[in-house]
Structures are given as C-alpha cells and as structure tokens.
Amino acid sequence: MKYVLLFVETEDFARDLEAMDQAERDRAYQRVVEWMATHAGKIRGGNKLQSPETATTVRLDRGEPVITDGPFVEGKEVVSGYTEIEVADLDEALRMVKTWPGCPIVEVRPLE
Amino acid sequence: MSDAARDQLARVVRQHAGQLAVALMRVTGDFATAEDLVQDAVLAALQHWPAEGIPERPDAWLFTVARRRALDGLRRADNYRAKLAQLQWPVQTDDDERLRLIFTCCHPALPREAQIALTLRVVCGLTTAQIGRAFLVHETAIARRITRAKRKITDAGIPYRVPDHDELAARLTEVLTVIYLLFNEGYLATTDPPASRDLAEDAEWLASLLDQLMPTEPEVAGLLALIRLHRARAAARFGPDGGLVLLRDQDRTRWDREAIADAVRLLTRAARRQRPGPYQLQAAIVACHAEAERFADTDWEQIVLLYDMLLHLAPSPVTRLHRAIAVRYATGAQAAMAELDDLADVLGEYHLYHATRAELLRELGQPGQARAADRRALNLTTNPAEQAVLQQRLAWI
Numbered sequence: 001m002k003y004v005l006l007f008v009e010t011e012d013f014a015r016d017l018e019a020m021d022q023a024e025r026d027r028a029y030q031r032v033v034e035w036m037a038t039h040a041g042k043i044r045g046g047n048k049l050q051s052p053e054t055a056t057t058v059r060l061d062r063g064e065p066v067i068t069d070g071p072f073v074e075g076k077e078v079v080s081g082y083t084e085i086e087v088a089d090l091d092e093a094l095r096m097v098k099t100w101p102g103c104p105i106v107e108v109r110p111l112e
Numbered sequence: 113m114s115d116a117a118r119d120q121l122a123r124v125v126r127q128h129a130g131q132l133a134v135a136l137m138r139v140t141g142d143f144a145t146a147e148d149l150v151q152d153a154v155l156a157a158l159q160h161w162p163a164e165g166i167p168e169r170p171d172a173w174l175f176t177v178a179r180r181r182a183l184d185g186l187r188r189a190d191n192y193r194a195k196l197a198q199l200q201w202p203v204q205t206d207d208d209e210r211l212r213l214i215f216t217c218c219h220p221a222l223p224r225e226a227q228i229a230l231t232l233r234v235v236c237g238l239t240t241a242q243i244g245r246a247f248l249v250h251e252t253a254i255a256r257r258i259t260r261a262k263r264k265i266t267d268a269g270i271p272y273r274v275p276d277h278d279e280l281a282a283r284l285t286e287v288l289t290v291i292y293l294l295f296n297e298g299y300l301a302t303t304d305p306p307a308s309r310d311l312a313e314d315a316e317w318l319a320s321l322l323d324q325l326m327p328t329e330p331e332v333a334g335l336l337a338l339i340r341l342h343r344a345r346a347a348a349r350f351g352p353d354g355g356l357v358l359l360r361d362q363d364r365t366r367w368d369r370e371a372i373a374d375a376v377r378l379l380t381r382a383a384r385r386q387r388p389g390p391y392q393l394q395a396a397i398v399a400c401h402a403e404a405e406r407f408a409d410t411d412w413e414q415i416v417l418l419y420d421m422l423l424h425l426a427p428s429p430v431t432r433l434h435r436a437i438a439v440r441y442a443t444g445a446q447a448a449m450a451e452l453d454d455l456a457d458v459l460g461e462y463h464l465y466h467a468t469r470a471e472l473l474r475e476l477g478q479p480g481q482a483r484a485a486d487r488r489a490l491n492l493t494t495n496p497a498e499q500a501v502l503q504q505r506l507a508w509i
Contacts, residue, residue, distance in 0.1 A: 001269040003269075088271070089269040089270070089271035090219075090221060090268050090269045090270045090271065091270075091271050091273070091275070091279075093269075094221075095279070108268075110267055110268050110269055
C-alpha cells in the first residue's frame with residue numbers, strides 16, 4: 001500500500017532547531033539523511049516544503065475565489081514536508097515512522 | 113425468557129462468535145465482511161434460539177447461517193463463493209488466528225471506543241444494541257463507530273496479524289487496556305444489574321481466553337487474577353438496600369474464598385516469570401485485601417510497598433492517592449494528609465480525593481472541614497452509588 005507521511009513541525013521544535021549551533025544542526029540533518037537512506041527502498045518521493053509564511057491559500061467555496069496569505073489553518077503545528085512510501089500495511093508504515101529522527105509529529109495517510 | 117436462560121444464551125454465543133469470525137476471516141480475508149456475517153448470525157441466533165432452544169451444535173448452526181448469508185450476499189465476490197462452498201464445519205482454528213482477531217480489533221490506530229465496540233462484537237458476539245445498552249449510548253452511535261472503524265481497517269491498511277516480537281509489549285498493553293476498561297465499566301455500573309449485560313463477566317472471559325492463548329505473558333495472567341479477585345468479592349459490595357458497602361464494612365463471609373485462593377495461585381504462577389507489571393501489582397494489592405480475614409488483619413505495610421513498585425512502573429496521581437490511603441493505616445492520618453496535600457493541584461477535581469480528605473480530616477479532629485470536603489466530593493461524582501455513600505456520611509456525622 002502507498003502512504004504519504006506528512007511531517008509536522010511545532011513551534012518548540014523550530015525553537016530548538018534555532019537554538020542549535022551549526023555542528024548540532026548538521027548532525028540533526030545528518031540523522032534525517034540517514035533515515036532516508038535506510039528506508040530508500042520504500043520511499044517513492046517527497047519534498048521538504050518552504051516555510052508556512054510562503055504559503056498562499058485559495059478558497060473556492062465562497063462564490064468568487066478568495067486568495068489569502070498563509071496556510072489554510074493558522075496554527076502552532078505546520079506541515080513542513082512529505083514523503084510517499086510503499087509498504088505492505090499500516091504496521092510497516094508505523095514501524096518506519098517510529099524511528100523518524102526529525103520533526104515531532106508525523107501523520108500517516110493512505111493514498112487512494 | 114428467564115435470566116438464567118438469557119445468560120446461557122449469551123455464553124453460548126460468546127463461546128462461538130469469535131471462532132466463527134476467525135473461520136470467515138480465513139475465507140474472505142476481509143475483516144469488515146467477516147464481522148458483518150458474524151453479527152448477522154448472532155442476530156439470527158438471538159431471534160431463533162429463545163423459542164426453538166439452543167441447538168445441539170450451536171457452532172455449526174451459526175456457521176450454516178453465516179455461510180448461507182455470505183453465499184446470498186456476496187455478489188461481486190466469486191472467489192469467496194467458491195471457497196465458502198467448500199468450507200465445512202467444524203473449521204479447526206489455531207491460537208494465532210484467534211489472537212490476530214483480538215489484536216486487529218484493538219489496533220492502536222483505532223479510537224478506544226471503536227476498539228471496545230469491535231472487540232465486543234467480533235470476539236464476544238454482542239449485538240450493537242447490547243453494546244449500546246451497556247454503555248448507555250444510542251445504538252446508532254455504536255453502529256456508526258463500528259462502520260467507521262471497519263472502513264479505517266480496510267482503507268488505512270490495518271493488517272490482520274499478531275504483532276512482531278519487538279512491538280508485542282506495546283500492542284498487548286493496548287488489548288489489556290480494552291479488557292480492563294470493559295471490566296471497570298461492568299464492575300462500577302450501578303444500574304439495575306439484570307437490565308444490562310454484565311460486562312465484567314465478558315471482561316473475565318476475554319482475559320481468560322487471552323491467558324489461554326498467551327500463557328507465557330504474566331501481565332495477562334495478572335489482569336485475569338485482578339478481575340477474579342474483584343469478582344470473588346462482588347457479592348459483598350452492595351447491601352440489601354442496593355447501596356455500596358465500603359471495603360472495611362463488608363461482610364467478608366460473603367467473599368468467595370475458593371475463587372480468591374485460585375486467583376492468588378494464578379498470580380503466584382505469573383510472578384514466577386519475574387516480569388512484574390502494573391496488572392500483576394494491582395492484583396497483588398487486591399490480594400492483600402482479599403486474603404485478610406478481617407479488615408484489621410490487612411497487611412498495610414505490604415500494600416504500601418506494592419504501591420511503591422506500581423508507582424515506579426506506572427506513575428499516576430490516582431495511584432498516589434490510593435497509596436496515601438494505605439499510608440493512613442500503615443503509618444497514620446497525619447502522614448497520609450501530607451501526601452494528599454502534594455496532590456491537591458492535580459486531583460482537585462477528583463471526587464475520591466475529597467472523600468479521602470474528608471476521612472482523614474475527621475480522624476484528625478476537624479469535622480467542619482471534613483464535611484466541606486465530603487460536600488465537595490458529592491458535587492463532583494455522578495455515580496449514584498457513590499453519591500449515596502457520601503450523602504449518608506453527611507447525614508450521620
């Protein structure tokens with residue numbers, strides 16, 4: 001089955017990342033790179049997203065399209081990236097996600 | 113139908129529903145379909161058996177109904193039909209298949225209420241209406257929960273399998289939590305008992321099934337012992353007027369000593385595996401109470417020690433409150449009160465915190481403050497039996 005892992009960052013996480021010195025930050029990124037390499041056989045694609053300030057939202061349910069600045073939900077938790085994976089079932093997806101070394105929240109969503 | 117006949121019927125259905133689900137799962141490979149067919153067969157049994165009597169081979173009867181429905185109903189599934197047509201009763205099911213069923217119902221990706229409802233329907237053979245009555249929730253709400261959960265199982269790819277070794281501990285905890293919640297729901301229920309299903313009995317049955325299927329897991333035996341130790345004393349929990357009787361006032365001659373001894377043996381066997389856990393420790397604490405001939409004989413020092421171990425494994429403010437009660441008898445009211453003061457922030461909205469404080473204040477010679485604490489407890493509880501105890505206390509003192 002195919003799933004998308006939605007990586008979600010929190011304000012705390014962003015602050016912690018900010019507080020790291022360059023060497024620490026490099027190590028944190030390195031752990032993510034290693035995780036990606038470990039699971040490369042199951043990863044079908046994905047990307048890091050630019051920060052939520054760069055988002056633009058278009059609402060089409062209000063008559064005329066309404067264009068606003070920012071993500072569709074204003075919140076302390078923002079989607080910061082996604083990865084598509086192909087695994088046997090939800091348990092295998094969860095097993096992968098349990099070792100994710102990056103942001104503190106991951107939503108696992110099956111693809112149609 | 114008499115209560116005895118109804119209980120008998122429920123037991124027979126429960127005995128066979130899970131087996132049927134396993135057999136159907138094997139043919140269809142689809143949890144939602146198997147679950148629907150089991151429910152259909154159970155409903156048919158509840159419709160026919162009261163008038164016609166329980167058939168000699170209830171399992172074969174249920175199987176025949178389910179198979180017929182399946183052959184009628186499964187339009188698109190030609191491959192099911194061929195397999196179903198070949199399937200003969202009895203189907204030998206192995207332990208692993210029964211475990212798979214339980215672990216799927218209690219998958220952590222499902223919300224707790226859905227885990228409970230699915231387990232009751234598929235593993236214990238309850239109808240949606242019976243579950244609704246037991247939880248005082250409208251039947252349609254339960255039906256919605258089940259539909260949503262089954263859709264998630266299919267769409268999100270929740271597998272039908274026993275968890276691997278490295279994830280077994282966490283997944284087993286999930287199953288034990290479901291059984292324990294069911295037990296508490298049944299045990300604490302104070303509505304007219306014959307009016308609703310005895311979920312405490314279903315919980316004991318589930319724990320016992322799980323213990324047979326996983327005989328080397330001491331926490332399973334621990335939970336089973338815990339449930340049995342509580343149920344062995346159930347007869348003394350309510351007075352002739354239906355009111356709740358506190359532990360210290362219970363007529364201990366009404367406790368089932370044989371059942372207590374059996375449960376303690378079960379617990380001792382589990383403890384030999386030297387893998388202590390919260391259920392074994394809670395059972396050990398209850399065993400200390402159950403084995404005391406009189407309230408005054410209770411080994412409070414031992415109980416305080418067991419609570420220390422329990423808090424080490426599973427820290428919780430409510431457990432600290434219970435420990436404080438043991439401290440009151442082991443050391444004294446002053447020491448217990450000091451522990452309670454530390455809990456004021458976290459348990460301020462918990463009725464038993466105030467009820468306990470009231471008892472301690474009374475012992476420490478502060479009746480005015482004690483009454484205020486009792487009143488606070490009364491305002492915070494919705495359980496009618498507990499309300500009655502508190503009201504009585506306010507009226508007496």
